[in-house]
Amino acid sequence: MNSDLVFKYFDHLSDEQKSQFALLEALYQDWNKKINVVSRKDIDELYLRHVLHSLGIAKIQRFNEGSEILDVGTGGGFPGIPLAILFPEVKFTLVDAIGKKIKVVQEVIDGLKLENVTAKHSRVEEISGQFDFIVSRAVAAMPTFVHWTKGKIKKDSAHERKNGILYLKGGDLTDELKEYKTVQIFDLKDYFQEDFFETKKVVYLPQKFKGGA
Numbered sequence: 070m071n072s073d074l075v076f077k078y079f080d081h082l083s084d085e086q087k088s089q090f091a092l093l094e095a096l097y098q099d100w101n102k103k104i105n106v107v108s109r110k111d112i113d114e115l116y117l118r119h120v121l122h123s124l125g126i127a128k129i130q131r132f133n134e135g136s137e138i139l140d141v142g143t144g145g146g147f148p149g150i151p152l153a154i155l156f157p158e159v160k161f162t163l164v165d166a167i168g169k170k171i172k173v174v175q176e177v178i179d180g181l182k183l184e185n186v187t188a189k190h191s192r193v194e195e196i197s198g199q200f201d202f203i204v205s206r207a208v209a210a211m212p213t214f215v216h217w218t219k220g221k222i223k224k225d226s227a228h229e230r231k232n233g234i235l236y237l238k239g240g241d242l243t244d245e246l247k248e249y250k251t252v253q254i255f256d257l258k259d260y261f262q263e264d265f266f267e268t269k270k271v272v273y274l275p276q277k278f279k280g281g282a
């Protein structure tokens with residue numbers, strides 16, 4: 070499996086973007102040997118389980134030039150790094166509480182020569198500034214996540230869709246999301262045909278909602 074999987078679903082990429090996507094495998098293989106940030110099984114399927122999954126957010130929301138996106142609990146750089154390659158005119162801040170993960174993220178940023186990404190070693194609660202959208206995968210249940218990110222979303226929207234949270238989640242979310250009346254759930258199987266996406270979703274929570282924190 071290689072970066073062709075990405076090109077299958079995302080055309081109109083520049084040569085630079087194509088080479089950045091192609092370079093991800095070597096960069097992660099190399100860094101993962103030194104600092105384990107991606108499981109062995111996942112590194113063999115990097116383009117499916119990490120890169121394409123991260124880009125699922127882009128199938129739901131295209132970010133406008135100049136907008137600012139925060140990736141909370143980015144780990145090895147997901148979903149932030151693939152999105153930053155896809156949207157070179159958008160400013161990304163990738164934050165994680167574990168320093169060695171941010172070290173890998175910084176190495177990948179440098180290796181790809183990405184100029185639109187800042188990696189920060191911090192808990193998200195301590196991050197200042199406001200963002201158009203907050204993206205994430207596999208960090209916390211929605212109520213905790215909403216609490217952590219309170220006040221970090223800009224009020225004025227630069228997109229047709231209201232600013233808010235775009236969270237990659239899987240499985241049955243009925244219970245976790247029951248208090249959020251305005252939540253919208255998008256099935257990634259409607260966009261990607263691989264079995265991996267059968268249960269995968271993008272959860273969109275607009276900034277203002279009833280019943281939340």
Ligand SMILES: C[S@@+](CC[C@H](N)C(=O)[O-])C[C@H]1O[C@@H](n2cnc3c(N)ncnc32)[C@H](O)[C@@H]1O
Pocket residue numbers: 141142143144145146147148164165166167170191192193194205206207208217
């Ligand atoms: C399961 S990993 C997911 C990593 C990445 N998002 C992915 O999907 O591959 C969860 C990450 O969230 C980070 N994390 C948890 N709570 C956090 C917080 N309050 N602020 C920043 N990072 C946090 C952890 O350090 C860990 O790297």
